[in-house]
Amino acid sequence: MPNVPVFNLSNQTVGSIDLADEVFGVTVNEHLLYEAVRNHLACERTGSAKTKTRHEVAGSGKKLWRQKGTGRARMGSIRSPLWRHGGTVHGPQPRDYGYKLPRKMLLGALRSALSAKLRDGELKVVQELAIADHKTKTVAATLQSLDTRKTVLLVDGAGNKNLALGSRNLPGVKLVEPKDVNVYDLLGHERVVVSETAARKLSESLK
Numbered sequence: 001m002p003n004v005p006v007f008n009l010s011n012q013t014v015g016s017i018d019l020a021d022e023v024f025g026v027t028v029n030e031h032l033l034y035e036a037v038r039n040h041l042a043c044e045r046t047g048s049a050k051t052k053t054r055h056e057v058a059g060s061g062k063k064l065w066r067q068k069g070t071g072r073a074r075m076g077s078i079r080s081p082l083w084r085h086g087g088t089v090h091g092p093q094p095r096d097y098g099y100k101l102p103r104k105m106l107l108g109a110l111r112s113a114l115s116a117k118l119r120d121g122e123l124k125v126v127q128e129l130a131i132a133d134h135k136t137k138t139v140a141a142t143l144q145s146l147d148t149r150k151t152v153l154l155v156d157g158a159g160n161k162n163l164a165l166g167s168r169n170l171p172g173v174k175l176v177e178p179k180d181v182n183v184y185d186l187l188g189h190e191r192v193v194v195s196e197t198a199a200r201k202l203s204e205s206l207k
Contacts, residue, residue, distance in 0.1 A: 001025070002118060006125050006196055011146050014127055017196060019118070020203035028112045028119070036101065036109035036183035043098035051091025054079045059086075106183075110206055113186040123192045125199050129154065131162040139166035143173065149190035155181060155202075156195045178202050 002024050006015040019025075059079040067074050081089045117123040124146065131139055143152055151172035156163060158177055167173045174185060178201040186192060194202070 004118070004123075004125050004199075006127055007146065008127050009130070009142050009145065017125055017199060019199060020207055023111050023203050023206045024114050024118050026111045026115045028116045029108060030112075032105055032109040032112055033116075033183060033187065035105060036113075037187065039099065039101040039106075040182060040184040045097040047095045047097050049092040050094055051088040053089075053091075054081055054087030057085065057087045107206060109183045110181065110186075113183045114202065114206075117186060117192050122190065123194065124148075125194050125196055127196055129156045129160060129163050129193070129195045131160075131166055134162045134165035136166050136169050139163065139173075140170060143170075143193075146193060148193065151189040151191070153185050153189035153192045155192065155198045157197055157201070178205070 001021045002019045003016050004019055004024075005013045006017050008014050054077065057079050059077070061077060061079075064075050064078060065072065078086070080086045114123070126146065131142060152174075154163065154167060154173065154175040155178060156175065160175075164175055167175050172189075174189065176185065178198045181202065
């Protein structure tokens with residue numbers, strides 16, 4: 001069971017916490033991490049590419065010339081795909097690229113990502129993320145004192161209004177609740193700062 005030091009907002013050690021070995025001490029499965037990131041990106045795709053068929057492009061529906069006797073090929077509509085400015089055949093249409101990843105794979109990927117962050121020294125547990133006010137510079141100064149990097153994922157429970165307001169304008173900083181932690185965010189940030197309460201919730205919910 002990993003024993004992790006707990007820091008205050010001045011980056012001083014004030015205690016320690018035992019994290020669940022089944023969540024923060026598992027063998028990292030890189031294939032599960034790949035599948036989880038691939039699933040996240042697929043679900044984020046808008047799928048809004050759209051081309052118009054011959055029934056949707058602008059143009060008259062009048063037959064261009066009579067069927068027989070002109071010596072020209074028969075043609076029924078100016079909106080034919082054979083013509084310039086005509087419709088598109090088999091073009092992309094709006095669709096949903098998302099798919100469901102099995103729950104066991106998703107939980108396994110989350111455990112691997114958290115274990116990898118802890119193993120590499122990129123996860124820090126703080127006593128509480130209690131910010132004095134909602135100013136951006138206050139949150140920035142707090143993160144600097146915690147010796148964080150350019151991109152930081154903050155994990156804390158709901159109701160921390162000062163932290164939410166102060167961090168939303170900081171580039172590279174994202175605040176999520178424990179229930180919203182995902183593999184893509186964990187791997188996409190250089191540092192993960194977790195409140196002690198949130199760390200206990202993750203240990204319990206991902207067992």
